[in-house]
Each structure stands twice: as structure tokens, then as C-alpha cells.
Amino acid sequence: MKEEMPQTSLQRLPVYLNYLKYSEDPEGYISSGAIARALGMGEVLVRKDLACTSAQGKPRVGYKCSELISAIEDFLGCNKIRPAVIFGAGGLGRALLTYNGFKNYGIDIIAAFDNDSSKIGGVFSGKPVYSYDAAKDTISQYGVRLAIICVPASAAQAVCDLLVSCGIKGILNFAPLSLKVPGDVVVRHIDMAADLAILSSRI
């Protein structure tokens, strides 16, 4: 029976995917127990997570790696190219503009936007930095629904409001504050400094 995917399971799918793609022979078979041991997890949890995708294991042999990889990639939509934009072309924004890990998930960073004239017109890894004025047209032209906010906290809510008005539905927020968005917009907040502080408090 195909269960609905809990948020926690969804977050583990990329972990399985990375392990399978880079540590296992795609033509071989692997058991949930072997995955669990490699990643330090419970094996039933692995089976439950995988059961939410279209993956099917064979009793006695496990899952075929190539099928498992495809099932996870299908679930995450890696095969559908989805454009995304970056707001803020500071150090982090430019690092993300040139980072090539997004394409493994079918995400195509098409441009960055900034309101600093010294940054506008720049090109990084072939990707342009435009002014905020160009955002609405670019987003509607490419049907962009995903955006990354890399602006200072003081500007983040205004940028967020602009994004929402342009039709963006998913926001990855690196500014250290909680964004207010309508109910149909999903925000994922990453605070790298806070994560390091939490880590420190746990050691």
C-alpha cells in the first residue's frame, strides 16, 4: 500500500539518493539493511521511506540500485527541469549561482537579481545578474516558481513580498528572520550561523 510521504521521510530521500548514486553499483542489488547500516539508520525506516516512492524490493535480494535511484529521482521530480532565481548577488548569492549541484535535482538557476548597480550586469558561470526591475518579466517569461533569498535580513521581507507578487510558490530563505507569506507559498529557512551555534551547544 502506497502511504503518503511524511515530511521527515521526504527529507531523507536525497540522503539515500546520494549514497546510492556514489557508493553503489547501479546494476547491483542492495537491501534496506545494508542502506541502513551505511547511513546509521533503522532498516524498517528505510523500507518505509522507500515504500512511499514507486520503488519495489524483491524478498531475498533487496532493491535494484538503478530502479531505486530512478524511483527516488522520479519522486523528487529530478527529471523535470524547473527554473529558479536568486535574489541578492553577495557572496552567498554568487556562490549559489555558480554551484552546480542544483542540476542533479533538475533545478536550473537562471539568473540572480540585485539592486546594487555595481553588481548588475555581472555574469557568473554564464549566469547573469539583473536589476530588481527585470524580475517580474523574467519570472513570468520562464514560469519560475522557485526562488532563493540571499539578501540581508533588513531587505528580506520586502523581497519576499515582491517574489510572492510575481507568482513564486517556493522560497529558500537564507536571511535570518521568519518570512510572512500567504498559505499557498512554502518557505524553507536555512540559518547557517544558527546551525553552527546549535552544533556547538551539543558538543
Place this chain on the structure above:
Amino acid sequence: MKEEMPQTSLQRLPVYLNYLKYSEDPEGYISSGAIARALGMGEVLVRKDLACTSAQGKPRVGYKCSELISAIEDFLGCNKIRPAVIFGAGGLGRALLTYNGFKNYGIDIIAAFDNDSSKIGGVFSGKPVYSYDAAKDTISQYGVRLAIICVPASAAQAVCDLLVSCGIKGILNFAPLSLKVPGDVVVRHIDMAADLAILSSRI
């Protein structure tokens, strides 16, 4: 009664802290209900989280903002300066080297390390890039216990092993793979591309 802090509560403390520091008058009072409404959470949850710190509210008036801020900062150790190092001086490593948000949590990024001779010797925001050879000495000299891994996935486990051998106890890992570490070392894994893919699958 002072409860032990669950991991989930710990992760919310920086969210409260950012809200209080930048959206409220430090000399005023605020209720758990007001915090909850501002952040879109349950008010009992806010009180439970705050109860794990040294914060104390007053019936009828709420919490004094300045005391709440101090209590959270104390809990997270923001007032104790802790040095940290970065491995990998690519786009992300350099962005983190120049990011000034770490100091809000008492974390001082002292240097980055790379094995690319074109990067070694560079200085960003006054912070140097050294060769891997210098790592052991720097880490022991400053008593560093926190590190950030920004190297490619193919090099990450080797760098991780080096860090562990140098006495690092907390690792923030941006490489897209699960690191194997001894039981006394804590790893926090951030996969920005995967996070964006998960976001996309939720919209």
C-alpha cells in the same frame, strides 16, 4: 521545573532570538501568545521552549524582551567566543569566510584551508586561506572544535577524517554525502540543492 531541551526546541531558539532582537523593543514585555502569532506557532510550544532556558515569565505581563534575549543567548553560548575553521575555499567557503552572521552566536571563523595553491595565501575580510598542512597546528593552537566542510563530495570524507584526527567535535557539512564519524563527533548536514528540490516537490 527545568526540562531537558529537545532537539526540536533547540532549533527554534534562534528563530525566537532573531524575532526578539530585530522586531521588539528590548525594554518592553512580550507574551508567548504574541511571539506565537508573529511566528505562526502554538503558544504553549513557545512557553515550553522558553521554559528550557533560564527565562522566566510574569503572569499577566509576559516575558521581558531583554531578559528573554539574554536567556536564549546564554543557552546557545553566544557570549562565549568559539573559534571555527572552514575547509574548502571555493565559492561557498569564501562566502562563509566573509559572512558576518556567525559572530551573533559567538562563533569566530578564524581561517579557511584549501589544497589548491592558487587559493592558498588569499585573504578575505581579513581571514586567511592556508594549506591543509597548516590545519593541525592552527586547530590545536586555537583549541578549535568546530569546522565547516565546503569541499567537493569526493574529498569530504578524507577531510572529515583529518578534522576528527585534529580534535574537531562538531562539523557543519555542505558536501552532499553522509560522513562517517566517531560517536563523540556531531555532524549537521546541509544540502541546499536537496532542500530546494524538496521545496519544489511540496508546491
Place this chain on the structure above:
DNA sequence: TAGATTGTTAATCGATTAACAATC
């Protein structure tokens, strides 16, 4: 005093783990 708010105890909910039948 009445009313708002805290802090805590009990109930609910969701996620993880354990147990086990089905399968090859």
C-alpha cells in the same frame, strides 16, 4: 476582584521501532 498570562500535567498526534506474515 476579575482577567490575562504563565507553567505544568494530561491527552493527542505523528513518527519510529518492533513483531511477523508473505515471498522468492
Place this chain on the structure above:
DNA sequence: TAGATTGTTAATCGATTAACAATC
């Protein structure tokens, strides 16, 4: 067949929410 492994149902665990007494 015997044994390993899947997939599922039941039990446990932990976190969130609800209820409410204590307090100012």
C-alpha cells in the same frame, strides 16, 4: 526446503497540543 528479505500491522516513543491550576 530453509533462510533472507520485503512490506505491513501493532507497539512504543517523543513531540505537540489541550486543559487547567497558580499567579499577579
